[in-house]
Amino acid sequence: MKRTISVNIKGTNFIIEEDGYELLQNYFNRLEQGLINEEGKSEIIEDIEYRVAELFSELLSERKTVIEMANVQSIISTLGQPEDFIDEDENSSKQTETVDNSTNSRKFFRDEENGRIAGVCSGLSLYFGIDVMVVRAIFLIVFFFGAFSLSVYVILWIITPKIKSNVDRLKTQGKAVTVDSLKEEVEGAANRFRKHSKSFAHRVKNNENMNYKLNRLVRVITTVIGVGILIGAFSLLVPLVTFGVLDTPFIPAQTDFGFLSFSSINELFLETDLDMSWMKMSVLVIGFSTVSFLILLGLRFLFNIRNRGYKILMSAFFIFGILGIVSASFISMKTVRNLANEAEIEKKVGVIDASVLKIYSNIHTLNLDANYKINVNDGNGVITILENKVYNEGIKLEYRLSKDSLYHVYQKFSANSYAYKTAIEKAKNIKHGVSIENDELYINTDFTFPLKDKMRDQEVTVVIEIPKGKRVNMQNANITLRRDAIDFDEDFEYEFQSGFLNGSGEYKHW
Amino acid sequence: MLCIVLCKCVSLKKIKRMSLENTQAQMRKGILEFCILSIIDKQESYPSDILEQLKAAKLIVVEGTLYPLLTRLKKLELLAYRWEESNSGPPRKYFSLTPKGKEFLNSLGTTWKELHQAVALITSK
Numbered sequence: 001m002k003r004t005i006s007v008n009i010k011g012t013n014f015i016i017e018e019d020g021y022e023l024l025q026n027y028f029n030r031l032e033q034g035l036i037n038e039e040g041k042s043e044i045i046e047d048i049e050y051r052v053a054e055l056f057s058e059l060l061s062e063r064k065t066v067i068e069m070a071n072v073q074s075i076i077s078t079l080g081q082p083e084d085f086i087d088e089d090e091n092s093s094k095q096t097e098t099v100d101n102s103t104n105s106r107k108f109f110r111d112e113e114n115g116r117i118a119g120v121c122s123g124l125s126l127y128f129g130i131d132v133m134v135v136r137a138i139f140l141i142v143f144f145f146g147a148f149s150l151s152v153y154v155i156l157w158i159i160t161p162k163i164k165s166n167v168d169r170l171k172t173q174g175k176a177v178t179v180d181s182l183k184e185e186v187e188g189a190a191n192r193f194r195k196h197s198k199s200f201a202h203r204v205k206n207n208e209n210m211n212y213k214l215n216r217l218v219r220v221i222t223t224v225i226g227v228g229i230l231i232g233a234f235s236l237l238v239p240l241v242t243f244g245v246l247d248t249p250f251i252p253a254q255t256d257f258g259f260l261s262f263s264s265i266n267e268l269f270l271e272t273d274l275d276m277s278w279m280k281m282s283v284l285v286i287g288f289s290t291v292s293f294l295i296l297l298g299l300r301f302l303f304n305i306r307n308r309g310y311k312i313l314m315s316a317f318f319i320f321g322i323l324g325i326v327s328a329s330f331i332s333m334k335t336v337r338n339l340a341n342e343a344e345i346e347k348k349v350g351v352i353d354a355s356v357l358k359i360y361s362n363i364h365t366l367n368l369d370a371n372y373k374i375n376v377n378d379g380n381g382v383i384t385i386l387e388n389k390v391y392n393e394g395i396k397l398e399y400r401l402s403k404d405s406l407y408h409v410y411q412k413f414s415a416n417s418y419a420y421k422t423a424i425e426k427a428k429n430i431k432h433g434v435s436i437e438n439d440e441l442y443i444n445t446d447f448t449f450p451l452k453d454k455m456r457d458q459e460v461t462v463v464i465e466i467p468k469g470k471r472v473n474m475q476n477a478n479i480t481l482r483r484d485a486i487d488f489d490e491d492f493e494y495e496f497q498s499g500f501l502n503g504s505g506e507y508k509h510w
Numbered sequence: 511m512l513c514i515v516l517c518k519c520v521s522l523k524k525i526k527r528m529s530l531e532n533t534q535a536q537m538r539k540g541i542l543e544f545c546i547l548s549i550i551d552k553q554e555s556y557p558s559d560i561l562e563q564l565k566a567a568k569l570i571v572v573e574g575t576l577y578p579l580l581t582r583l584k585k586l587e588l589l590a591y592r593w594e595e596s597n598s599g600p601p602r603k604y605f606s607l608t609p610k611g612k613e614f615l616n617s618l619g620t621t622w623k624e625l626h627q628a629v630a631l632i633t634s635k
Contacts, residue, residue: 010600031574040581047557047577050600054558057599080572171593 004066009053011186015065020072024052027076034082048079109172110162117223118157126172133303140230140302226301233294240287244280268390268455270331271338279331285324293317339457343423344414346463352407354439357464359397359474361505362433362442388451393503395432395443395460399472400496401481402465407472409434409441412461415453426453432460445503474499477509538569543579544622545569547607547615550589556602580605588614 003018016024028045035041055075056067111122121139125132139153163169169185242248247261262283266276296314299305384391402408411434415426426449433444447460466472471480482495499509545567549560557576564570583589588611591603607615 012600035578038578038581040578040585044577044581047580047603048574050603051557051561051573051577053600078573080574082574084572085575086578 002069008183009056010050011183012053012057014053014056014060014067016067016072017069020067020069023069023072023076027079031082034086038086051079108160109168110157110160111169111172115219117153117220119162120153120156120160123160123163123172124156126169136302140227222301222304226298226303229294229298229301233291233298236287236294237291240284240291244284244287264385267451268385270335271454275331275334279328282324282328282331286321286328289317289321289324293321338418338454339416340418341420341423342414342416342457343420343427344412345424345427347411347413349409349411349434349462350436352409352436352439352441353405354407355470357407357439357441357466357470357472359441359443359464359472359507361475361501361507362435362444363503363505384446385451389448390451390453390455390458391446391448392458393446395445395447395462395501397443397474397499397501397507398461398463398496399479399481399498400463400465402467405467405470407441407467407470408465409436410463410465412463413458414461415449415458416456423456426456426458429453430458430460434462443501445501445505474509475507477507479509539579542569542575543583544615544618546576546579546583547588547611547618550605551607551612551615554604554606556594556604558602560605583611587611 004015005018005021007014007016007021007024028049031045031048032041035044038044052075055078056071059067059071108127109123110119111126115122121135122132124130125135128135161168163172243262247263263276263280266279270276270279293314296310296317300310300314398412411432413427413430413432415423415430417423417426430447430449432447435442441464443462447458449458464472466479466481468481471478473479477499479497479499481497497510499507501507542564545564546560549555549563553559557580560580561570561573561576564576565573570576580589584591584605587608589605590608590611591605594602594604596602
């Protein structure tokens with residue numbers, strides 16, 4: 001009966017009889033003594049250790065699992081006593097002083113085992129000795145400044161071999177492939193394996209390769225999703241900062257400064273200053289919460305973060321976003337209430353006596369740049385803001401029966417507000433030019449109202465009363481009022497007709 | 511270094527001064543390096559391969575002899591190695607000749623031929 005001990009030689013465990021181990025230990029000690037003057041002492045010993053490990057491996061089989069004392073003896077005699085093969089007279093130590101380390105030079109490998117997609121970043125981190133998160137962060141940052149880094153990644157993926165063994169791993173790190181470094185690596189791999197097997201313990205056993213592939217697939221998918229979410233987040237951030245924070249005008253319109261910014265749009269619709277700043281705040285909260293949430297979500301996918309604080313932070317941003325939406329909706333609803341009551345005022349322009357009333361459109365040229373046009377009123381008008389006045393285009397025309405033999409012309413202004421009284425005020429503030437010259441009617445195609453009145457569905461309608469049997473001529477349209485199909489009494493019902501004059505002076509009869 | 515050894519071998523005066531054992535060791539060592547380089551030149555090999563061939567040719571008695579020689583040749587930049595994973599045991603160091611090593615081996619080959627002829631010529635008398 002003999003005691004055995006477990007010995008790790010070059011990453012392999014051997015069970016050796018205790019006295020055999022002592023013999024071996026003694027042999028290596030003597031070897032070290034004998035080689036004390038030799039330049040490559042540690043390397044020679046290491047090589048011999050490899051040989052010992054190999055010879056031991058050859059000895060072992062299913063039946064034989066223990067290295068016996070006799071085995072150690074025979075191996076030592078095969079290797080020879082140190083004094084048998086070490087010659088002292090050599091002045092080799094002096095001659096070999098110019099040692100070249102190029103055999104240990106670093107080589108770059110991909111580290112698929114610890115990688116997210118193909119292990120390029122992981123390999124680089126090993127090569128440069130930087131934390132892999134830092135390398136990934138650099139890649140991601142560069143990624144947002146162009147696809148450059150993506151292409152670099154793909155190129156490195158294609159041209160770099162992946163780590164197939166612990167030796168490659170050591171080469172990537174630039175560590176000399178020595179006993180200790182290899183041992184360290186083997187232990188590291190064992191730890192990694194333990195971690196993996198723990199998390200996948202519930203999966204099918206004996207199917208490691210399958211697990212590995214599945215695991216890699218999951219990692220690739222989560223990485224792609226993560227990067228996608230991050231790209232989305234950053235592409236949201238750009239307009240958010242430019243338009244939300246810097247208030248860059250972006251809506252094409254004719255204003256003193258060319259474009260409308262988010263604030264000026266607010267100013268155009270929202271009633272009070274409080275509403276405006278409230279709305280702006282809400283939109284910024286929505287925007288930044290969304291971006292922050294997405295960034296956190298993307299990072300979570302990328303780096304598989306399972307942290308309670310992180311979850312709370314994400315929930316916080318989510319709740320902020322919802323609150324922002326609620327408050328923005330509140331302001332919107334408040335503003336919509338301002339459209340609740342419509343008021344209409346009618347102003348007589350004049351009376352015309354003619355056989356046929358000719359109407360001409362009068363295009364008001366504001367020295368406007370057509371590039372800044374935006375469409376309002378179903379594509380028939382352009383909104384313009386100059387010197388705190390809103391210029392709107394498009395005039396409605398209505399035709400009804402005159403009570404006498406004359407043409408009567410009226411202007412009808414309408415606007416909305418939360419109260420009828422204020423709506424009337426707003427309607428009164430509308431300015432529109434109509435003139436009668438030589439019994440002909442000239443209608444301006446645009447109208448204005450003060451910016452402080454806000455956009456409250458202001459409209460201008462020119463009402464023309466046509467005498468029985470007479471007609472109105474406008475461009476190509478001849479308008480006569482026909483008797484309605486339904487004929488009740490002597491009292492004829494005449495058709496009500498209308499049309500629209502757009503900003504460029506074209507008339508469309510409805 | 512080897513040249514010194516060969517010079518020692520050729521120079522009869524010096525040989526007379528040395529002990530027999532030492533001479534034999536020096537001769538064997540010079541030849542051994544030549545043989546190791548030749549083996550590696552034929553095929554990239556790891557120590558056990560080399561040992562097997564050297565043992566078959568009865569050029570070495572104890573395996574330990576090889577390792578200091580390999581290290582020395584590597585330090586002289588005549589050899590380079592790469593690691594390769596092994597299915598059955600620890601990873602293996604595969605040695606190959608550097609360009610400098612090939613040159614070195616070539617001149618050794620020439621010297622060996624000359625030496626062989628010289629020895630044959632002298633001993634046949």
